[in-house]
Amino acid sequence: MKTFRMGGIHPKENKFSAGKQIQVAELPKQVVIPLSHYIGTPSEAVVKKGDVVKVGQLIGKANGLISANVHSSVSGKVNKIDVQLDATGYKRSAVYIDVDGDEWLETIDRSTEIKRECNLSKEEIIRKIQDAGIVGLGGATFPTHVKLSPPPGKKANILIINAVECESYLTCDHQLMLEKGEEILVGTTILMKALEVNRAVIGIENNKKDAIVHLQQLAKNFKGIKVEALKVRYPQGGEKQLIDAIIRRQVPSGRIPIEVGAVVQNVGTTYAVYEAVQKNKPMIERVMTISGKTAPNPGNYLVRLGTYLASVVDQAGGIPEGTGKIVGGGPMMGRSLMNLNVPMAKGSSGVVFIRKEESVRKPVKNCIRCAKCVTVCPMGLEPFLLMSQSERNMWDEMEDNCTMDCIECGSCSYTCPSNRPLLDYIRFGKTTVGGIIRNRATKK
Amino acid sequence: MNLIVIALLTLGIIGAVSAIILYFVAKKFHVYEDPRIDQVEAALPAANCGGCGFPGCRGFANACVKADTLDGLFCPVGGNDTMKNVAGILGKNAVAVAPTVAVVRCGGTCDHRPRMNEYDGVKHCFIAHNLYSGETGCSWGCLGLGDCEVSCEFDAIKVNQVTKLPEVDEDKCTSCGACVKACPKLLIELRKKGPKSRRIYVNCRNEDKGHISRKSCDVSCISCLKCEKVCPYEAITITNNLAFIHDDKCKLCRKCVDICPTNAIVELNFPPRKVKEESMNTKEEQLVG
Numbered sequence: 001m002k003t004f005r006m007g008g009i010h011p012k013e014n015k016f017s018a019g020k021q022i023q024v025a026e027l028p029k030q031v032v033i034p035l036s037h038y039i040g041t042p043s044e045a046v047v048k049k050g051d052v053v054k055v056g057q058l059i060g061k062a063n064g065l066i067s068a069n070v071h072s073s074v075s076g077k078v079n080k081i082d083v084q085l086d087a088t089g090y091k092r093s094a095v096y097i098d099v100d101g102d103e104w105l106e107t108i109d110r111s112t113e114i115k116r117e118c119n120l121s122k123e124e125i126i127r128k129i130q131d132a133g134i135v136g137l138g139g140a141t142f143p144t145h146v147k148l149s150p151p152p153g154k155k156a157n158i159l160i161i162n163a164v165e166c167e168s169y170l171t172c173d174h175q176l177m178l179e180k181g182e183e184i185l186v187g188t189t190i191l192m193k194a195l196e197v198n199r200a201v202i203g204i205e206n207n208k209k210d211a212i213v214h215l216q217q218l219a220k221n222f223k224g225i226k227v228e229a230l231k232v233r234y235p236q237g238g239e240k241q242l243i244d245a246i247i248r249r250q251v252p253s254g255r256i257p258i259e260v261g262a263v264v265q266n267v268g269t270t271y272a273v274y275e276a277v278q279k280n281k282p283m284i285e286r287v288m289t290i291s292g293k294t295a296p297n298p299g300n301y302l303v304r305l306g307t308y309l310a311s312v313v314d315q316a317g318g319i320p321e322g323t324g325k326i327v328g329g330g331p332m333m334g335r336s337l338m339n340l341n342v343p344m345a346k347g348s349s350g351v352v353f354i355r356k357e358e359s360v361r362k363p364v365k366n367c368i369r370c371a372k373c374v375t376v377c378p379m380g381l382e383p384f385l386l387m388s389q390s391e392r393n394m395w396d397e398m399e400d401n402c403t404m405d406c407i408e409c410g411s412c413s414y415t416c417p418s419n420r421p422l423l424d425y426i427r428f429g430k431t432t433v434g435g436i437i438r439n440r441a442t443k444k
Numbered sequence: 445m446n447l448i449v450i451a452l453l454t455l456g457i458i459g460a461v462s463a464i465i466l467y468f469v470a471k472k473f474h475v476y477e478d479p480r481i482d483q484v485e486a487a488l489p490a491a492n493c494g495g496c497g498f499p500g501c502r503g504f505a506n507a508c509v510k511a512d513t514l515d516g517l518f519c520p521v522g523g524n525d526t527m528k529n530v531a532g533i534l535g536k537n538a539v540a541v542a543p544t545v546a547v548v549r550c551g552g553t554c555d556h557r558p559r560m561n562e563y564d565g566v567k568h569c570f571i572a573h574n575l576y577s578g579e580t581g582c583s584w585g586c587l588g589l590g591d592c593e594v595s596c597e598f599d600a601i602k603v604n605q606v607t608k609l610p611e612v613d614e615d616k617c618t619s620c621g622a623c624v625k626a627c628p629k630l631l632i633e634l635r636k637k638g639p640k641s642r643r644i645y646v647n648c649r650n651e652d653k654g655h656i657s658r659k660s661c662d663v664s665c666i667s668c669l670k671c672e673k674v675c676p677y678e679a680i681t682i683t684n685n686l687a688f689i690h691d692d693k694c695k696l697c698r699k700c701v702d703i704c705p706t707n708a709i710v711e712l713n714f715p716p717r718k719v720k721e722e723s724m725n726t727k728e729e730q731l732v733g
Contacts, residue, residue, distance in 0.1 A: 083656075089577025091652070338561055338576060361564050424566045424575075431574055 001206060003231035004241040005248075007378040009411045011234055011332065013207060017171045017291045017298040022179055024302045025315055029099055031074050031306030032084050032343040033059065036092040037141050040066035045095060051078045056105040056282050059095050062133070068143045068346075069133035073284040073304035076100040086345075087328050089338045097306070109279040114182050118190050118277060125194040125277055132276035133283045137268035138162060138237065139329060141347040144269055148194045156263045159192050159200040160246055163267035164230065164237040166205060167330025169352045172287040173267050175300045177204070177211040180271055185215070185222050187274030192224065195263055201246050202227045202267070205236060234332060235409035239264045241378050253405050268349075283346060288312070292353030294320035303344055309351055310340035324359030327352045332410050365418040373412035373422055379405045383412035383422045390429035395436055398429045404437070406430055480533060481505050487529045488519060493597055495520040495620025514539055521618040544619040544634040546601065546612050550586040551647040551708065553607035556662040557582055573628035581660030584650040586610065586631055595626035614641055636691040641713045644689060644696055648708045651684040658706070665708040671700035 036042035043060030047053060053072040060070030076099045084094035104110060120128070130145035150156060161184075165173045177184060188200050202219075204212050206229045215227045230236060230245055240251045242264055249260040257264055265273075268286060275281040284305055291298040296317030303312050309328075313319060319326070319340075327334040328342075331352055340351075373383040381402060389398045403426060412422040484505035491501070496519050498504040508517055508530055518541045519526050531538035557580045563572055569591035577583035588608035592601045600616035601623050603609065610623075614637075624632045631649050646665055650657040654666030667685040679693035680700060689700070689709070701711050 083652075085577075088575065090583050335575070421566045424568075424571050427574065428568070428571045431570075 001229060001231040002245050003233045004236060004244040004378060006244075006380050007376045007411065008233040008235065008241075009376050009414055010232060011168050011414065013232070014168045014291075014293065015171050015174070015207070016169070016293075016295065017289050017300055018174060018208075019178075019210075020171070020175065020299040022175050022287055022300045022302050023315075025304070025307065025312055027074065027099060027102060027304070028307045028311050030079070030308075031097050031099065031304060032094045032308070033070060033073065033097065033306035034084065034086065034092055034094045034343055034345050035060045035070055036086075037068060037135065037346070039140055039142055040064065040068070042093060043067055043070045045081050045093070047072075047078050047081075047095065049078055049080050052076070053078060053097060054103050054105050056108050056284060058282075059097075062130075062143075066143060066146060068135050068141075069131060069282070070095075071133055071282040071284050072097060073306050074099045075103040085338075085342060087335065087337050087342045094306075094343065107280045109281070114186065115278040116186055118186070118193065120193075120277065122194050122196060125190055128277050128280075129194070129273055132272075132281070134269060134272050134276055135283065135346050136266055137272065137286060137346065137349070138266040139333065139347050139349060141345070144265065144273065147263060147265070148191070150195075150258045150263075154258045155261070156195045156197050156258060157199070157261040158247060158263075159188070159195055159197050160242055160262055160264045161188055161200060161202040161267055161270055162237055162239070162242055162264050163202050163204045163208075163211070164242060165208070166232070166234045166237040167332055167334075167349075169291040170289045170330050170350045171291070172289045172300050172349055174208045174211055176268060176271055176287050177208070178214060181211075181214050181218050183274045184267060184270050185218055185225060186278065187270035187272075188225055189222060190273055190277050191263075191265055191270060197263075198224045200225045203230050203236075203242055203246050204228070205230050205232045207232050235378055235407065235411065238378065238407050238409060240407070253402055286344075286346065286348070288344065288348055289350035289352075290316040291350065292320065292323070292355075293358075294322060294355055295353050296320055305346060306343045308340070309337070309342055309344055309348070312344065313340055313351060320353055322356050323353045324356030325354040327354060332414070333408065361421075362419040364420055367418055367420060370417060372415045372417065376411040376415045378409060378411065379407060381406060383426060384420075386429060387420065387422045387425040390425040395429070395433050399433050399437070403429050403433055478509050480509050483533050484508050484530050487522075487526060487533060489521045489526065491521045491597065491618070491620070493521060493618070493620040493622060495618065495622070508534060513537070520544065520620055543637045545614055545617050545637045545641075545643075546619055546621075546623055547633050547635045547643070547645055548586065548592075548601075548610050548612060548631055549633060549645065549647055549649050550584075550609060550629075550631050551663040551710065552580065552582055552585040552661045553609055557585060557660065569626075570628045582650055582657065582664065584629060584648075584652070584657075585661065586629065591626045591628070592623035592632060595622040597622065638691070638696065642696055643691075643712045644694060644698065644701060644709060645691075645712075646687045646689055646708055647710045649686065651686050653685055657685070663707050666706055668705060670703045670705065671709060674699045674703045 041064040044063045046061050047059045054075045057072045059072050062069050076097050079096040079098045081095050083091035086092045126145050126148050134144040135141040163173055192200050212229050219225045219227050239257055243262045251257055251260055272283055287300055287302050289300050325336045328337045329349055367384050386403050406426050410423050485502050488501040496504045498507055514536050524540050527538040559579045560581055563579050567589045569587045569589045572587050578587050586609050590603045592610050593603050598616050598618055600613045601610050604611050619634045648665040650664045657664040658666050665687050667682050671687050672680045672682050677693050677695050679690050680687055701709050
């Protein structure tokens with residue numbers, strides 16, 4: 001079975017919510033839809049206080065190249081456009097909407113019937129995806145239409161659908177594949193058309209055997225789509241790792257996947273593309289996992305964007321006793337949430353409760369040069385070296401040692417027997433070195 | 445015997461020839477360096493802190509010698525005395541600069557700013573700042589993890605473990621500006637030391653609207669505009685919901701300190717105020733009544 005060639009770990013899977021049907025979360029009383037994205041420039045609000053909006057109506061217009069449209073996920077009245085604390089405690093602008101009924105825009109096709117035909121041209125598809133505000137749902141929320149328009153001179157020859165879901169606990173993509181398999185395959189053909197490629201591979205880790213069998217059955221009716229089972233290994237969901245695992249090509253340092261002729265899209269994004277192109281439905285809801293060892297009711301929920309995480313957690317049975325940390329996203333790459341009164345954004349893939357005894361950091365000891373971090377680093381870096389350089393503010397040396405290639409997967413910190421905060425320091429170095437590089441570019 | 449003579453002669457000749465070559469090479473490639481650079485460097489404090497904006501004391505000495513006037517050149521560590529000496533060596537006029545001192549603009553002690561979560565990551569302000577807004581509700585305030593303390597070469601700034609805020613030792617602070625650069629929240633400012641070290645400043649950096657900042661901290665600036673109105677010298681401006689006192693205009697009348705409803709404006713090193721007897725009496729009467 002294929003997997004990526006360098007490094008990697010295998011944390012305990014803990015997929016408690018696997019096989020739990022996607023439940024539609026209750027409509028909240030108020031939603032707060034963030035206008036800023038994890039990456040790129042914040043969108044510009046196009047509604048004002050007192051406006052009545054419908055589900056799917058445009059409320060934020062993309063601002064700049066790396067930015068996406070934002071749509072209302074509910075129908076009701078715009079309460080205000082104000083700042084809202086995001087999961088990191090900083091203030092971002094957001095649109096507050098008081099929910100009143102559930103009235104959808106007439107253009108959106110809400111039937112469950114699967115629409116297989118797509119006669120649109122490449123440009124029309126990309127246009128529709130851009131208008132629908134689709135971003136990568138794996139977590140980085142990079143606008144999909146940008147990924148689908150390669151820079152001049154570059155051409156993709158394979159589309160890879162990322163259905164790896166290598167993070168522990170999370171099962172939202174798994175469940176989506178089981179329930180919306182055919183839609184995902186239609187979405188894949190649409191993406192293939194947009195990229196003008198005739199080959200697509202759906203990469204699924206082998207711990208989701210039911211999904212692999214299900215999609216393989218369905219894929220027989222679709223030309224050019226192959227479902228590939230991959231060995232369970234973290235961080236296989238990383239773009240560069242997945243490309244290496246499936247087509248054995250390595251993306252050069254500091255470059256993007258299109259350099260090796262591949263485009264990677266998340267499986268959730270593929271479903272969103274299907275809905276946007278075939279059903280005219282913009283990005284207004286997504287599936288998220290609520291899980292944890294002590295979670296009373298781990299499950300997968302279809303949640304409207306902008307719903308407070310607290311209300312979704314309440315529906316899943318509330319915060320279990322003895323919780324030390326609540327992590328937004330998976331436990332490896334997710335970040336602890338300061339509080340649950342934050343709206344859910346396009347990139348929120350889950351909420352995981354970590355028990356108190358597991359959440360505390362153990363005392364930091366000296367590096368014993370065991371080189372475990374070097375062995376597990378999927379990018380071939382030397383984390384112990386980067387950390388000590390970061391501690392000593394040796395930015396030039398960090399740049400020479402390719403710190404910017406770090407994908408922040410956290411394998412090094414996970415594996416360190418001395419509990420050293422490797423990733424914290426590397427991230428610190430990455431921010432600083434990134435700033436230095438940007439400064440240098442503007443000076444030139 | 446013979447061998448020794450030969451060895452001595454060979455070595456002697458090689459030595460003599462090399463000496464002659466080296467002499468001419470040294471003459472040919474001699475670089476003239478202004479002897480005043482050494483003199484100026486000797487007059488400087490040799491802290492090599494970079495507070496002047498040049499790479500070390502020699503860099504500064506070089507710049508002083510090259511410059512036509514000493515305008516804009518100032519050694520914050522040595523102060524006006526050192527600059528006078530430097531000016532004497534170079535025969536130029538020293539420009540007197542009012543001495544400055546580092547000021548930490550956050551008053552959010554543990555009492556004023558309740559902790560809402562616990563940070564157990566690396567004890568490094570920049571790392572914590574990158575990760576999230578901090579342990580308290582105020583995303584502008586001090587994180588208390590001591591990047592400034594580490595950056596200070598003069599041992600002048602220390603985080604008080606009770607209040608979790610850094611405190612500046614005025615006698616030791618040379619206003620080199622290292623802590624200003626180290627603080628990820630941009631809390632530290634170099635302000636004029638003022639007569640008898642008396643200073644008034646806004647002890648807050650919170651640019652949120654009043655009702656939001658007040659929720660997270662008792663002593664935050666709520667931009668009520670009272671200080672701006674009461675100031676007779678137009679020394680206070682309010683931008684982005686935050687008051688700022690310009691130290692070149694401030695005449696230390698302390699009117700703003702009295703009027704600030706949240707005690708966000710602080711006075712330093714002033715003698716205790718004379719309590720007016722009348723007001724004391726009225727207060728007592730009120731109490732009795």
